[in-house]
Amino acid sequence: MAVRATVPVRDADDLSLAYTPGVAKVCAAIAEQPELAHDYTWTSQVVAVVTDGSAVLGLGDIGPAASMPVMEGKAILFKQFAGVDAVPIALDCRDTDEIVETVARLAPSFGGVNLEDIAAPRCFEIERKLQERLDIPVFHDDQHGTAVVTLAALRNAARLTGRGLAELRVVISGAGAAGVAIAKILLGAGIGDVALCDRRGVVCGDREDLTDVKREIAGLTNRAGLTGSLEDAMAGADVFIGVSGGTVPESAVARLAPGAFVFAMANPDPEIHPTVAARHAAVVATGRSDFPNQINNVLAFPGIFAGALQVRAARITEGMKLAAAEALAAVVADELTPQRVIPSPFDERVAPAVAAAVAAAARAEGVARR
Structure with a gap:
């Protein structure tokens, strides 16, 4: 990494503009009108x-x-x-x-x-x-970047198989930052139901060992009232999302509903190996670049910030995240296969599409300042 100037400093005249005495005029202007800092720095x-x-x-x-x-x-x-x-x-x-x-x-x-x-x-x-x-904008990428890309891939997997999000029951393995954020964005997108699981099983309201964050998410999820282990929750589920590490046995994968989706995103070792998952699922995604359908945060955070900065957004709203996911999914919506429900990080269409959607959503929600 390095820092370099965007204008040349070739001689004394350039130096007088880039530093003293010219820079004093810029400082004085900003002191008088602080908002000019956004234009002059x-x-x-x-x-x-x-x-x-x-x-x-x-x-x-x-x-x-x-x-x-x-x-x-x-x-x-x-x-x-x-x-x-x-x-x-x-x-x-x-x-x-x-x-x-x-x-x-x-x-x-x-x-x-x-x-x-x-x-x-x-x-x-x-x-x-x-x-x-x-x-x-303040954005914890481990939460929201992962959530945006996961939702985009899930939208396309559902589209590919002729289903809507409202028809899907999701089980998430991992109730940390990413798992909680994924659960929230799926609810915001209209998912049918989602159950979040930690090491002790399904996160539900009758557990007495929950943190404040888990207690909040327990009140929002698991409409089916599931209890028990992760494997119990997987029985008949349409989607498995893994953000926890560990290993899920094939016997549990086999209990998923026909035509299920498996997003096993732990790195470097997915919770379910893609070869195993493919025996039981219609669409398989991981967090790795050497398998199809990589759920990679780089598909989200550059474009999200580019869009937010473009309009000087005061914050990143839930609507902006949902817009980012929809735009990301749309990039390959006409090119879907089971091995391609999410774009490559090197697809040059991604960041501009996400940025435009985020900027538009910021304006629509009243958080844009230009």
């Missing part, structure tokens, strides 16, 4: 990629220093796929309020904040508090 076009290093990829709690290569990679993807500049920031802190305070103090330098690889349940509270405090 890079703040409205750059995203902070922020982590505490507590939940990095499949590596877990490896700390801020070791997390930096992932944050740098994220920034490169922002630039590569959507032309969005981003700065990686790894914080040596685990206290929720201290992280919120630190990011809030950094916020005047950025147009948006992408939270990354922060462990649950702390990530939920950090995102919520920052959203309440800041007037720029």
Whole structure:
């Protein structure tokens, strides 16, 4: 990674514009009209990629220093796929309020904040508090990026097999950041029913071991009133979504409904190997690039931020996420096969389509400022 100027500094005249004395006029103008910072500096076009290093990829709690290569990679993807500049920031802190305070103090330098690889349940509270405090988009990609791409793939799988989302019962293995966000976006999209499962089985209201986040999601999901283990919940389900790791036995996969979809997204080892899943499912997706239908966050977050920054959105709403998923699904809606229900990350149509949909949704919802 590197930082470079977008205009040349070739001689004394250029220097006088780029720095002293010319820069003083820009500073004075912004001091008089603070909103000019969005036009005369890079703040409205750059995203902070922020982590505490507590939940990095499949590596877990490896700390801020070791997390930096992932944050740098994220920034490169922002630039590569959507032309969005981003700065990686790894914080040596685990206290929720201290992280919120630190990011809030950094916020005047950025147009948006992408939270990354922060462990649950702390990530939920950090995102919520920052959203309440800041007037720029705050987006925890491990939650919402995963959810947007999952919904897009599910829309196309349903379309391919002639079904609507309202006809589908979904079981999600994993009740962490991604699992909770997927459940919420599926409900917002009109899914028939969804049951969320953790290590102790179905997350339901009569359990006394639930966190506040799980208690909230229990009140929104599982209309069928399922109890018991993940395998019990899978019996007759139309969709399995895995965001937990671990291994699901083939005997449980065989209990899914005919024509089911299996999205086994754990990396590097899917909960259900695609070869096994294909024996029982009509559509199979994973989080890996060496199998068809990769559920990859890079399909979502560059375009989402590009659209939000384009209109100077004050926040990223649920409607903007749903619009992103619909636009992403539409990119390959006329090209569907069981091996292609989601575009490739290198499909050049993706980021522009997502950005346009997000910008339009922001305007429609009244959070756009230009």
